Amino acid sequence: MADLQEYKCPCCGGAIQFDSALQKMKCPYCDTEFEMETLKEYDAELKNDTEDDMQWETAAGSKWSEGETDGLRTYICESCGGEIIGDETMAATMCPYCDNPVVVMKQFSGMLRPDCVIPFQLDKTAAKEAFKRHLLKKRLLPKVFKEEAHIDEIKGIYVPFWLFDTDVQANIRYRATRVRSYSDARYIYTETSYFSVLRGGRIGFDRVPVDGSTKMADDLMESLEPYDFRGAVDFQTAYLAGYLADKYDVDAQQSSGRANERIKHSTERAFANTVTGYATAVPESSNIHLSNGRSSYALYPVWLLHTTWNGQMYTFAMNGQTGKFVGNLPVDKKAATRWFFGLAGICSAVAYGGAWLLWLLGIL
Template sequence: MKNATLDHKCPNCDAILKFQPHGQNWQCEYCRSVFTREEIEAVEAKKGHTINEETKPVEVEKNEEGIDIYTCPNCGAEIVADEETSATFCVYCGSTAILKNRLVGEFNPSKVIPFHKTKEDAQEAFIKVGKGKPFLPKSFTAKENIAKMKGVYIPFWLYDIEVSSSITAEGKKIRTWRSGDYQYTKTDTYDIYRDGNMQFEKIPVDGSTRFYDELMNSIEPFDYQELQTFSPSYLSGFYAEKYDVESSVAEKDARERAENSTVDTLRESIHGFQSVDIEKKENQVSVTKQEYVLLPVWMLNIEYHGKRYMFAMNGQTGEMIGDLPIDKKKAALTAILLFVGIFLGLCLLWFFMGGGGR
């Protein structure tokens, strides 16, 4: 028996329903009917699909290579998916396949922020990022590259953290004055103590090894007001991943960020000194809550001259980030032209200002 996939079909014509970011609803691609989340859930409830209940583990059928095989709900074709994928597309008919056994138990996210930005938004943002970059290779923002943009729900851990911190610092007050032929410098040295505590809410750490942390950091923050109770319906039309970084591992990043910010806050409370050096710091960090959520990200991978460039756009806010490649020839030519131009400009200025003394 092949793994069953979840699908959300139009109650009117049975075509696949896809989530629409701009409308925050579901639209049938065939008959153009539109449904809200409540309407979808009502339909699913009638069919007996209880989305968030625990389901019995389904037998995973593996092929000869040991890879999981799923059935496309639309055309019945076999869908191959690696271990971390929880939603994908059928390569034959293009319809979404939400892999239900990947969304159960500990892998069932508690919350999700639905996509607010469409693929077109992401493509426009990518082209915009490339503007004003004189050394960007021309072919980089070509249509065939931006067509590869994929909407992916990335697994994140969100942490609520409390930090109590204590710092000891050395502060110096420096005064100078002149008397006669001498300049005097008086330095008063102080021991400074600051204790304090603060709370942090929902510090995100990405739970997938496939997307590097710096890239996911750079598209923060997400607006958590838009967090919704998870429903696989939101995954329709997008890829999704499940976590492969355990919370206990991911937690370290969150703790470090919280500690650093707490020490910064205490440091900022010290005023009236010309120099402050922190000599000692002690932090007590406790994680009061953790959540496993899916957050929307538009991803683009481009290979250029043997190197892979990854771009990410926050699927909620539209923040697009990525390191752009540099066309070395363009950069070298620009540097030479700049140098010659500045030098000639200075020479001309010298002549116009009466250089030569004639």
């Protein structure tokens, strides 16, 4: 089997790629469009490909040290012959010489096949515009950052996700309080009553996502949620053409711990919302039991953007389906100080005005 798979245009021979706007494969050279169904036979034909046996021997160079090449992979672009270097999790990329999209078919051998994929709905231009909008109306953002900020790198990548379905039976006990105040001619009294509040019931979870790549920060990926799973389709490698893609390096079993954390937190929050009418409600014990647990493997679309300012790199991400944009920004310390003291002044004025009003009413 060939290491790299390119989808060639039968009209002009150029490399075709998935167009997020058309939801079809399109040749960027002759503008020919192809329905996704017509490319399904490609995946079946890949099994019949044979691998070239072209070994060369050379005395040039020196041997790598032990462990120095761990995780390093090299491939040859079938369009221009250029060498593509990547790591062991790279599953789709662009040739750095001819810019043709390629899918690293060998990376899928021995790995689970994705059950589904949410195709990109938004292109690179939309990601750039979202970055500009992200900088607007940020009062504490340094002005020079707005003026000088430029995108060092932007890439569309399919991120591997494990999706967890489960039913939850939960029993949670809360220690709750109610507070009542009253007074007489001499004292103000506060009475606190304590209650033991029990909550039990069932709740279901569908497709709780956990990213399966150690390259992606969990908090960054979770900030891009939610994805609309109604846009998911059966997986075809053709969807990867024109984008980067990682295969998972954290399997479903290893990801289940993060899924359990999210499910437990969401369950406790949902049950806590039913404990009303109390001043405080603190959980004392929690028993959560999972049943009918299932997991599936999906690829979700993400645009990653990087910019460097004052020697520090800032990473931003955009949901390639919905356009939700997240990322941290630098803070103008002088503007933040002015804002803090201005807010403090307003609070002081409000407090003074409130005390003056109470004095007029004879309460103080």
